[in-house]
Amino acid sequence: MYAMDGLTINEAARVTGWSARMLRYVEQTGLVSPERTGSGYRIYGAAELQRLRTLKELIAGFDVALSDVAFAARIKHDPQLQRAIEDWLNATPQRPQDVDPDDWLRFEQRKHERLLLGAA
Amino acid sequence: MYAMDGLTINEAARVTGWSARMLRYVEQTGLVSPERTGSGYRIYGAAELQRLRTLKELIAGFDVALSDVAFAARIKHDPQLQRAIEDWLNATPQRPQDVDPDDWLRFEQRKHERLLLGAA
DNA sequence: ATGACCCTACCATGCTCGTGTCAAGGTTTG
DNA sequence: CAAACCTTGACACGAGCATGGTAGGGTCAT
Numbered sequence: 001m002y003a004m005d006g007l008t009i010n011e012a013a014r015v016t017g018w019s020a021r022m023l024r025y026v027e028q029t030g031l032v033s034p035e036r037t038g039s040g041y042r043i044y045g046a047a048e049l050q051r052l053r054t055l056k057e058l059i060a061g062f063d064v065a066l067s068d069v070a071f072a073a074r075i076k077h078d079p080q081l082q083r084a085i086e087d088w089l090n091a092t093p094q095r096p097q098d099v100d101p102d103d104w105l106r107f108e109q110r111k112h113e114r115l116l117l118g119a120a
Numbered sequence: 121m122y123a124m125d126g127l128t129i130n131e132a133a134r135v136t137g138w139s140a141r142m143l144r145y146v147e148q149t150g151l152v153s154p155e156r157t158g159s160g161y162r163i164y165g166a167a168e169l170q171r172l173r174t175l176k177e178l179i180a181g182f183d184v185a186l187s188d189v190a191f192a193a194r195i196k197h198d199p200q201l202q203r204a205i206e207d208w209l210n211a212t213p214q215r216p217q218d219v220d221p222d223d224w225l226r227f228e229q230r231k232h233e234r235l236l237l238g239a240a
Numbered sequence: 241a242t243g244a245c246c247c248t249a250c251c252a253t254g255c256t257c258g259t260g261t262c263a264a265g266g267t268t269t270g
Numbered sequence: 271c272a273a274a275c276c277t278t279g280a281c282a283c284g285a286g287c288a289t290g291g292t293a294g295g296g297t298c299a300t
Contacts, residue, residue: 009276021259024278039267041276051211058208062201065286067257068191071184072205075192081182085192088178091171128246141290144248159297161246185256187287 005045006035012044016052023052029070031055125165126155132164136172143172149190151175 012034013020026032027042032051034042044052059066075082132154133140143162146152152171154162164172179186195202 019259020276021261025258037267037276039276040278041267051208054208054211058204062204064191064201064205065257068188069205069208071188071191072195073209076209081184084178084182085184085189088171088174088189089193089196091174130245139289140246142288145288157246157297159246160248161297185287 006043007049009042009044012042012049012052016049017056018052026052026055026066029066031066031070031073126163127169129162129164132162132169132172136169137176138172146172146175146186149186151186151190151193 007015009020009023012018013023016023018026023032023042023044027034032048032055034044034048037043055069058064058069075085127135129140129143132138133143136143138146143152143164147154147162152168152175154164154168157163175189178184178189195205
């Protein structure tokens with residue numbers, strides 16, 4: 001195949017700071033999936049490169065794991081899971097000790113506002 | 121200490137289906153932290169028991185890891201992290217195929233130059 | 241006061257994550 | 271064509287998660 005407007009995996013590795021191995025791994029997590037040429041070569045376009053760089057910053061800057069970001073993505077694309085997690089987390093006012101149990105229950109039932117990762 | 125209105129760890133274990141060992145572990149993740157008596161005994165109240173049960177359902181029902189839920193909690197309590205992850209995820213037009221190819225290209229090309237300059 | 245319970249602190253195991261490397265084989269290109 | 275690159279698949283390995291177990295030592299109820 002002739003000149004595609006993108007970088008091949010090792011070139012992308014060099015410009016993004018990831019290793020080629022990790023680029024394949026990241027693709028496997030579903031976070032950054034480059035196009036393929038007819039013969040199967042990965043082609044990283046500007047968008048993917050940018051995404052890889054920011055992903056790297058995100059992970060380093062907040063000390064989160066790749067799998068954490070992958071999980072966030074899963075939440076985002078699975079409204080049921082999102083809802084379930086949100087509900088579980090919202091039902092935790094860490095100190096329910098000086099609250100009347102009955103009030104507590106009614107209060108919890110009305111909690112439905114703040115979204116976790118909803119806005120798209 | 122005299123009769124507290126809650127269950128001790130092994131009782132809670134029996135009632136929730138977790139092992140006592142896991143109850144301590146779950147506490148360590150920060151997801152469910154029972155009160156303590158003056159002498160340090162964990163006391164699980166109705167709220168904690170309910171939380172443990174629903175947590176179990178959540179984990180089993182969606183095949184999610186405890187650490188995933190812990191991470192979601194971290195996101196929820198750290199607005200900066202939440203914002204960063206949200207932004208990164210939202211910047212994913214996973215298939216830029218329904219975008220006009222010409223616009224897409226010109227846009228990407230300009231970005232490309234900038235990006236290559238910034239790369240080390 | 242004694243048996244049943246709790247606590248913390250380890251050690252051990254099996255599994256997953258993140259990462260490198262190497263092998264066998266297709267593709268691109270000078 | 272041959273060198274340089276790509277692909278998938280595998281083995282390897284340290285670090286961390288999820289669990290169980292045990293040991294030494296307090297606490298509670300009878």
